[in-house]
Structure formats: structure tokens, C-alpha cells
Amino acid sequence: xxxxxxxxxxxxxxxxxxxxxxxxxxxxxxxxxxxxxxxxxxxxxxxxxxxxxxxxxxxxxxxxxxxxxxxxxxxxxxxxxxxxxxxxxxxxxxxxxxxxxxxxxxxxxxxxxxxxxxxxxxxxxxxxxxxxxxxxxxxxxxxxxxxxxxxxxxxxxxxxxxxxxxxxxxxxxxxxxxxxxxxxxxxxxxxxxxxxxxxxxxxxxxxxxxxxxxxxxxxxxxxxxxxxxxxxxxxxxxxxxxxxxxxxxxxxxxxxxxxxxxxxxxxxxxxxxxxxxxxxxxxxxxxxxxxxx
Amino acid sequence: xxxxxxxxxxxxxxxxxxxxxxxxxxxxxxxxxxxxxxxxxxxxxxxxxxxxxxxxxxxxxxxxxxxxxxxxxxxxxxxxxxxxxxxxxxxxxxxxxxxxxxxxxxxxxxxxxxxxxxxxxxxxxxxxxxxxxxxxxxxxxxxxxxxxxxxxxxxxxxxxxxxxxxxxxxxxxxxxxxxxxxxxxxxxxxxxxxxxxxxxxxxxxxxxxxxxxxxxxxxxxxxxxxxxxxxxxxxxxxxxxxxxxxxxxxxxxxxxxxxxxxxxxxxxxxxxxxxxxxxxxxxxxxxxxxxxx
Numbered sequence: 382x383x384x385x386x387x388x389x390x391x392x393x394x395x396x397x398x399x400x401x402x403x404x405x406x407x408x409x410x411x412x413x414x415x416x417x418x419x420x421x422x423x424x425x426x427x428x429x430x431x432x433x434x435x436x437x438x439x440x441x442x443x444x445x446x447x448x449x450x451x452x453x454x455x456x457x458x459x460x461x462x463x464x465x466x467x468x469x470x471x472x473x474x475x476x477x478x479x480x481x482x483x484x485x486x487x488x489x490x491x492x493x494x495x496x497x498x499x500x501x502x503x504x505x506x507x508x509x510x511x512x513x514x515x516x517x518x519x520x521x522x523x524x525x526x527x528x529x530x531x532x533x534x535x536x537x538x539x540x541x542x543x544x545x546x547x548x549x550x551x552x553x554x555x556x557x558x559x560x561x562x563x564x565x566x567x568x569x570x571x572x573x574x575x576x577x578x579x580x581x582x583x584x585x586x587x588x589x590x591x592x593x594x595x596x597x598x599x600x601x602x603x604x605x606x607x608x609x610x611x612x613x614x615x616x617x618x619x620x621x622x623x624x625x626x627x628x629x630x631x632x633x634x635x636x637x638x639x640x641x642x643x644x645x646x647x648x649x650x651x652x653x654x655x656x657x658x659x660x661x662x663x664x665x666x667x668x669x670x671x672x673x674x
Numbered sequence: 675x676x677x678x679x680x681x682x683x684x685x686x687x688x689x690x691x692x693x694x695x696x697x698x699x700x701x702x703x704x705x706x707x708x709x710x711x712x713x714x715x716x717x718x719x720x721x722x723x724x725x726x727x728x729x730x731x732x733x734x735x736x737x738x739x740x741x742x743x744x745x746x747x748x749x750x751x752x753x754x755x756x757x758x759x760x761x762x763x764x765x766x767x768x769x770x771x772x773x774x775x776x777x778x779x780x781x782x783x784x785x786x787x788x789x790x791x792x793x794x795x796x797x798x799x800x801x802x803x804x805x806x807x808x809x810x811x812x813x814x815x816x817x818x819x820x821x822x823x824x825x826x827x828x829x830x831x832x833x834x835x836x837x838x839x840x841x842x843x844x845x846x847x848x849x850x851x852x853x854x855x856x857x858x859x860x861x862x863x864x865x866x867x868x869x870x871x872x873x874x875x876x877x878x879x880x881x882x883x884x885x886x887x888x889x890x891x892x893x894x895x896x897x898x899x900x901x902x903x904x905x906x907x908x909x910x911x912x913x914x915x916x917x918x919x920x921x922x923x924x925x926x927x928x929x930x931x932x933x934x935x936x937x938x939x940x941x942x943x944x945x946x947x948x949x950x951x952x953x954x955x956x957x958x959x960x961x962x963x964x965x966x967x
Contacts, residue, residue: 488762
């Protein structure tokens with residue numbers, strides 16, 4: 382399935398904003414800015430910022446204020462990839478078809494580039510063009526999903542601790558929801574907040590984001606089994622080699638596909654009440670679970 | 675020189691708040707919460723939160739809202755120590771007389787505990803009992819000093835890159851101002867903001883914080899040469915062994931002492947206009963440059 386027609390246009394907006402929101406490569410000390418930019422501009426699809434932008438569009442004629450918010454989410458996503466790839470964690474040499482940050486710049490700079498991107502995310506959110514009350518809501522939401530309690534760090538810890546253990550459905554669900562779904566959910570929630578959605582809208586989009594994010598990770602597990610390394614731009618079959626907790630390992634491929642489709646359907650139903658206003662977000666959701674890489 | 679009489683009382687307030695603001699050790703996944711708490715409760719002096727609290731007192735009859743703000747600064751300080759101690763950076767085994775986080779919990783958990791404390795800092799600031807406009811100002815200030823441009827990550831990168839090179843006054847000043855003075859300055863600025871200071875007050879306290887933070891780091895360099903490991907709770911003489919850029923290495927001990935005293939005097943003059951209202955902050959400033967460990 383090809384991305385929605387508006388995808389490349391949104392992506393260009395996001396790329397330009399990411400460029401603007403990062404310090405120049407020449408700013409001292411240049412080495413850290415080179416490392417940050419290397420990983421941010423390594424070919425990410427920008428799914429989180431685009432979800433944020435298109436969620437804001439449901440509520441705002443001009444969703445532009447959601448662009449820097451989405452970029453902050455991309456910084457957090459990139460920081461998490463840089464740190465997860467480190468030798469002490471997943472020890473990955475390849476990411477999006479390129480050497481990982483620590484392979485390219487050494488471990489010290491990779492650790493610090495991750496730290497700097499996480500920090501830059503909050504600096505970006507603090508300066509987002511939203512009224513202060515909304516900015517604080519977005520920051521609280523994003524900080525919570527990046528943290529340890531049902532958040533990304535918690536999910537990563539559970540993932541590391543599950544390696545080599547027999548598959549466990551509860552642990553697997555915790556890992557996927559915390560490590561991946563949480564940030565995707567926050568992208569949609571932050572978009573609803575940036576677009577000026579009411580509380581009930583924010584909660585509806587939260588349910589959409591949770592389910593679509595979860596489905597997204599199940600699809601990721603499936604692709605790791607099905608696709609070649611070339612198509613994925615990372616080492617395929619690695620989950621199995623590392624005895625990672627995955628849906629195919631626990632439920633098999635067919636059942637995993639059914640689970641992903643079911644979660645996606647539940648997610649998309651949340652958008653029904655917005656009818657045409659949510660057309661783009663709906664297309665995005667469909668794309669995220671039908672993608673091949 | 676002994677700490678000011680109010681120091682232990684302030685510290686007890688801060689300890690209780692840190693305890694409240696961190697997830698319980700039993701919260702899943704427990705391992706990461708154990709690692710976070712191990713490093714936060716490893717015996718820090720709580721200089722940054724106490725500076726924040728006492729800066730707020732100049733402007734507020736009750737500086738209590740500054741306590742969680744100060745705790746967020748302590749989380750950032752602790753994260754920076756955990757990551758700086760990692761094998762890929764300073765490779766330190768001992769911190770405050772105890773095994774460093776990665777020695778105790780392994781590198782993966784140490785990296786993630788640092789990430790989690792940085793994240794928790796912003797989550798704490800987003801929930802601080804200040805009106806949203808002030809919260810956003812504090813978050814912007816703190817994120818900037820934790821970052822790469824004249825901030826902590828920038829200072830750490832410059833420090834790593836200066837190792838083994840001939841001493842350079844400009845590089846040394848950049849490192850000390852970015853790596854240490856910036857967070858101390860932010861502690862005082864955040865306190866002024868939390869206490870309700872006007873813009874002119876915030877700028878005055880910024881100048882105080884900058885100078886006192888810089889003096890603090892020069893004193894740290896001096897103590898590294900003069901004191902034993904036992905008194906410092908970390909490996910003494912390590913700066914020299916690692917050929918770190920320090921004031922004593924560049925200027926000698928006597929001149930370094932003069933520089934620290936001069937910076938401290940400049941800092942304290944900024945407080946003159948507050949007279950007795952700044953008595954405690956003044957005492958703190960004097961203590962920070964006269965301490966022996």
C-alpha cells in the first residue's frame with residue numbers, strides 16, 4: 382500500500398521544521414550537532430509528526446501550530462532509537478540502512494546526542510505556538526509517555542528483561558503498549574491539544590492513538606519476520622535471533638495479522654463521529670497497518 | 675566552613691519531596707525505579723534545589739512551590755552524573771563514595787535510568803504548582819541549560835574533546851560555564867520565577883547564579899587537587915590523571931582561589947539590593963565557595 386496522497390507534502394513540511402528546530406551543524410560544539418542531525422535526518426518516515434499534524438486538522442482550519450509539536454515527538458522517537466541501538470542495549474549496527482549513531486560517532490557522542498534530542502524535544506514544546514495552558518498539557522502528556530510508568534523507558538526495560546524468557550502475553554502487551562503505542566498515542570493526543578480539541582475529543586483521539594499505535598507495533602513484528610533487511614533498512618529476523626518478545630512468536634503470523642486488523646478497526650471506529658473532518662487521519666491509520674516496510 | 679544553619683532543614687524538605695516525586699521501587703518495572711532511586715538517594719547535598727528554594731524566598735512569603743521545581747533540577751543533575759560516569763564517557767566506578775549506577779545495575783539500566791530522570795524532571799515541572807505561563811518559562815529555561823548550546827550536553831562534549839589537549843582558557847571557560855554553572859544558574863532563575871519575581875529580578879538572579887555557579891566549579895577543581903578521595907566521595911586527583919581541563923592546571927592553585935573569590939564577590943553584589951530578604955541566599959553563596967568537599 383502506498384502512503385496517502387498528502388503524505389509527501391506533510392513530510393516536506395515536517396522536514397523543513399526539523400531543519401529549523403535543530404541547532405546548525407556549525408554551532409559549537411559541532412560534533413554533537415552533527416550526531417543529532419545525522420540520526421534525525423537518517424530517513425525517518427515522520428509518522429509521529431504527520432499523525433500529530435493530521436490530528437490537529439480535525440479541530441483547526443490551520444494545523445500549523447502542531448508542526449513543531451510533532452517535531453518534538455520525532456526528536457523523542459530518534460533519541461529512543463539512538464539509545465536502544467547502543468551496545469549495552471540492542472547492540473544494533475544498522476538503522477534505516479545506515480550505520481547507527483554510535484557506529485558513526487562513537488558511543489559517548491551517541492549517548493549525548495540521545496540526551497540532547499530528548500532535551501531539545503522539551504525545549505521545542507516549551508516554545509510551541511500554543512497558549513501556555515495547552516503547552517503545559519502537551520508537555521505533561523509527552524513526558525509521561527516517555528517515562529517509566531507505562532512509558533517508553535518502562536517498555537524498553539521490560540523488553541530487555543523479557544529477552545530469552547518464554548513468551549508471555551501480558552509482558553508482550555506491556556512492552557508494545559509502553560515502548561511504541563504510547564508515543565504514537567501521544568502524537569495524536571498532542572495534535573488534538575494543539576488543534577484546540579475539547580476534552581472529549583482529546584480522550585477520543587487518545588483511544589484512537591492507543592489502538593493504532595498498538596496495531597502498528599504488531600505489524601512491525603510481522604514485517605520483521607516477513608521482509609528482507611533491504612526493505613526494512615534494518616536487520617530483519619533480528620527479533621527472533623535475539624529471542625525478543627513478539628506477536629508472531631507468541632500467536633503465529635496469521636493470528637498476529639488478525640489481531641492487528643482488529644485493533645486497527647477499533648481505532649478507526651473512534652473517528653466515525655468526525656466524518657470527513659477525519660478523512661486524512663483515517664487514511665493515515667489505514668496506511669500504518671497496511672504498510673510493507 | 676559548615677553549611678548555613680537552615681541547610682539541613684531545607685534539605686529534609688527536599689528529600690521528602692524527591693521521595694514523593696519518584697515512582698515507588700515496587701512500581702513496574704521495579705529495576706528501573708531501583709536504579710533511579712539508588713542514584714537520586716546516593717547522598718547528594720541538594721545544592722540546586724536548596725538554591726532554587728532560597729531564591730524563591732526573596733520574592734515569596736511561602737517558597738513551597740519552588741520545592742518540586744528544585745527537585746526537577748536535582749533529577750537533571752543526577753541524570754547528568756549517571757551518564758557522565760558511563761564507561762564510554764568518564765568511566766568512573768565511584769560516586770559519592772558508592773558504586774556508580776552502571777557498576778551497580780549494569781550499563782543498560784544506567785543509560786535508561788538517566789533517560790528516565792531527565793524525562794521525570796520535565797514531567798515534574800509540567801505539574802509544578804505555578805500558573806501555566808510561569809511553568810512554561812521554567813521549562814524553557816531548564817531545557818535550554820540542559821541542552822547543547824551553552825548547556826550541559828555541550829559542556830560535556832567540549833570536556834571530552836579537551837581531554838589530553840594542551841590547556842586552553844577559552845575552552846575551559848566554556849566547559850565550566852556550560853557543564854556546571856548553567857544548571858546552577860537555572861536553579862536560581864527557576865526559583866526566582868517560582869517565587870514570582872519580576873523580569874528584572876529574574877535577570878539579576880541570573881547574573882548571581884552564573885557567577886556563583888562558575889565559582890562553584892572552580893572550587894570543585896581546586897578540591898580535586900587538594901582533598902583526599904575519602905573526603906570527596908569520588909576519585910580525587912582524577913582530573914589530572916585524565917588530563918582534564920581545570921583551573922589549577924591552567925592558572926595554578928593560588929590564582930584559581932583568587933578567581934573563585936572574585937567571581938563569588940561579583941555574584942554576591944547582585945544580591946545587595948534585596949538586603950535582608952536575600953540573607954539566606956547570600957549565606958548559601960558564601961558556603962558554596964568556602965566548602966571543603
